[in-house]
Amino acid sequence: NAGVTQTPKFQVLKTGQSMTLQCAQDMNHEYMSWYRQDPGMGLRLIHYSVGAGITDQGEVPNGYNVSRSTTEDFPLRLLSAAPSQTSVYFCASSDGQGGGYEQYFGPGTRLTVT
Amino acid sequence: KNEVEQSPQNLTAQEGEFITINCSYSVGISALHWLQQHPGGGIVSLFMLSSGKKKHGRLIATINIQEKHSSLHITASHPRDSAVYICAAGGGGADGLTFGKGTHLIIQP
Numbered sequence: 369n370a371g372v373t374q375t376p377k378f379q380v381l382k383t384g385q386s387m388t389l390q391c392a393q394d395m396n397h398e399y400m401s402w403y404r405q406d407p408g409m410g411l412r413l414i415h416y417s418v419g420a421g422i423t424d425q426g427e428v429p430n431g432y433n434v435s436r437s438t439t440e441d442f443p444l445r446l447l448s449a450a451p452s453q454t455s456v457y458f459c460a461s462s463d464g465q466g467g468g469y470e471q472y473f474g475p476g477t478r479l480t481v482t
Numbered sequence: 483k484n485e486v487e488q489s490p491q492n493l494t495a496q497e498g499e500f501i502t503i504n505c506s507y508s509v510g511i512s513a514l515h516w517l518q519q520h521p522g523g524g525i526v527s528l529f530m531l532s533s534g535k536k537k538h539g540r541l542i543a544t545i546n547i548q549e550k551h552s553s554l555h556i557t558a559s560h561p562r563d564s565a566v567y568i569c570a571a572g573g574g575g576a577d578g579l580t581f582g583k584g585t586h587l588i589i590q591p
Contacts, residue, residue: 410581467572
């Protein structure tokens with residue numbers, strides 16, 4: 369099993385550009401989530417999904433869109449990149465919703481917006 | 483919303499020392515997670531526990547539900563243990579985990 373994969377690993381965008389961060393998992397997990405990690409702060413939840421076709425907002429959803437058309441894939445879209453979105457982005461999956469399930473994280477995408 | 487506090491924020495120790503990292507949370511949880519992140523690396527789950535103690539190799543995690551407190555211990559620390567250790571409180575809702583800011587551990591040879 370590849371686990372949770374993310375692409376790209378690094379990305380530089382100009383302000384106003386859009387892009388999609390890809391996330392896929394091969395563990396048949398229903399629950400998937402996107403976090404951002406900023407210096408001096410804990411990971412913060414952007415969006416999550418409890419199954420195909422179902423998504424919801426987390427703590428910091430503004431400027432991001434998600435969709436979940438399949439169990440495997442959960443892409444994160446930046447609509448119009450801003451310097452405040454410079455961060456490291458992690459995708460995660462687990463076997464169930466709620467905090468009582470082990471979380472599997474992808475390797476992260478380091479995004480810089482200039 | 484759960485508040486998760488970790489201490490210390492930074493810790494430098496000599497190889498072989500016994501290491502303790504503490505985590506406290508404000509609201510009852512379904513599970514407490516300990517995660518490890520090496521510099522520039524991904525995040526790996528070390529432990530998930532809801533009561534008592536768990537051990538894996540030189541790592542031990544304990545939790546006291548009544549006091550809303552957990553500790554991560556590393557015995558016979560080694561430079562390869564140098565990493566950021568993150569605790570996360572897992573509630574029952576679909577919005578998953580609330581994370582601490584992490585403890586940056588450096589083990590010097």
